[in-house]
Amino acid sequence: MASEEAVGFAPIARCRVCDSPELFEVLDLGVQPLANAFVGPTEPPPPRFPLVAVGCAECSVVQLSGTVDPRLMFDDYAYFSSYSSSMVATMRDLAQRTVTDERLEPRDLVLEVASNDGYLLRHYRDLGIRTLGVEPAANVAAVALDEGIDTRVEYFTARLAADLRREGVAPRVIHANNVIAHVPDVHDFVEGLRLLLHEDGIVIVETPYLVDLIDRVLFDTIYHEHVYYWPLAALVRVFAEYGLVLARCEHIDVHGGSLRAVWRHRRSDDHGLEATYLGEETARRLTSADSYAVFARDVAGSGRRLVENFEAVTSSGLSLAGYGAAAKATVLLNYAAVGESTLCFVVDRNPAKQGRLVPGTRIPIVSLDVLQQSRPDALAVFVWNIWTEVAAQLHWYVESGGRLLDPLAGRRDQ
Ligand SMILES: [Zn+2]
Structure with a gap:
């Protein structure tokens, strides 16, 4: 390993x-740049770090073999949740349902950890509920603050939780959407949830589910910001250490398959409903290296097919571009070593990414206007998690003869 790595x-x-x-x-997955390290064409390329996932023979969590300093990743986070319109609708429903199920009243507080631009809390606010966000990325939190959503610009830690508790903050509902996969010190994080949560409150944790990652070969969701790939068993284990037990769990179709696990304080000696939800997972033997052999083979096959699919387009003289400069695109393009000689550009609706490069490549990120003007023959859609939404937005492109490609078509040998 080179020393600069x-x-x-x-x-x-x-x-x-x-x-x-x-x-x-x-x-x-080799040595890769940070998936969201978007730099301009004249800036030096972002540093690369090993991207290796390891399993645990004891608790079954899958995690990265090393930790990248979080300050390199989140302080200027380019991901604005509200840019995905399907997500806005899902979040509105989640807020509505939680207010009803938990019988929340205006004096009750809903807190969200990693509240991003307020994409979820704004719906609670619209329903008349008090809200507080905690978001470490200042540029993203600024959007929420501008909209009047009270936000602490900090990392969520046990220490911050203790401070908030002293200020009288005791949320009836704490949301932690797509954050527990990101936090290396998960013990401190869960201790923070315990400290802060109202005695009759719930914590709703959403995180991509390890079993879906394996079964659907979603290896492009493995990148440095995602330290953990959670099975339910490992979540139950770490929450139990801090006196939080499983109240219910749903398997939801977000990010290729996620868990929405709801936790509450343990009362006397109960274990919540963990036994109800763990049976199927135990049969998967996630603590055994053998259980991942097929997955590793499928990933290698997917990488080869991606290159073949792209070459089939370009070798016949057609032009190829990409859609969605998401982290997934960085992972795939770096893993398969696809560069600007294959993809002329990647379209992204987020102005913060436009004018920059897909990390680790010289592929420029451009606005929709450029797509409209230059009309490449084919467009590889990297954001498969919002495929339906993207296909609807790009109806005009397909109508005018453009072709949408799934870069990982046939990711499983079936
Ligand atoms: Zn372990």
Whole structure:
């Protein structure tokens, strides 16, 4: 490993969740740039770090083999949740349902950890509920603050939770959407949830589900910001350590398949409903290296097919571009070593990414206007999680003879 790669990267020797030294390799995606390290064409390329997922023989969590300094990743986070319109609708429904189910009243507080631009809390506010966001990325939090959504610009830690509790903050509902996969010190994080949560409150945690990642070969969701790939068993284990038990759990169709797990304080000696939800997962033997062999083979096959699919377009003299400069695109393009000689540009609706490069490549990121003007023959859609929405937005492109490609078509050998 070159020495410059070690700067800002701390390899682990033991499981971050259960401290076991029995870790085994699940997948090696090589040395990659941070998936959201968007730099301009004249700036130096972003640094690269090993991207290796390891399994734990004790608690079954899958995690990265090392930690990149979070300050390199989140302070200027380019992901604005509200840019995805299907997500806006889903969040409105979630807020509405939670207000009804938990019988929330205007004096009750809903707090969201990693509240982004207020994409969820604004719906609670519209329903007349008090809200507070915690969001470390100042540029993203500024959007929420501008909309009048009270937001603490900080990382969520046990220390912050203790401070908030002293200020009288005791949320009836805490949301943690797509954040528990990102936080290396998950123990401190869950301790913070315990400290802060109202005694009759619930914590709603959404996180991509390891079993879906494996079964659907979603290896493009593995990148440095995602330290963990959670099975339910490992979540139950770490929450139980802090006196939080499972109240219910849903398997939802977000990010290729996620868990929406609801936690509450343990009362006397109960274990919540963990037994109800864990049976199927136990049968998967996620603590065994053998269980991942097919997955690793499928990933290698997907990478080869992606290159073949792209070459089939370009070798016949047609032009190819991409849609969605999401982290997934960075992972795929770097893994398959696809560059600007294959993809002329990647379209993204987020102005913060336009004019910059797909990390680790020289592929420019452009606005929809450029797509309209230059009309490439085919467009590889990297944001498969919002495929339906994207296909609807690009109806005009397909109508005018353009072709949408799924870069990972046939990701499983079936
Ligand atoms: Zn473990």
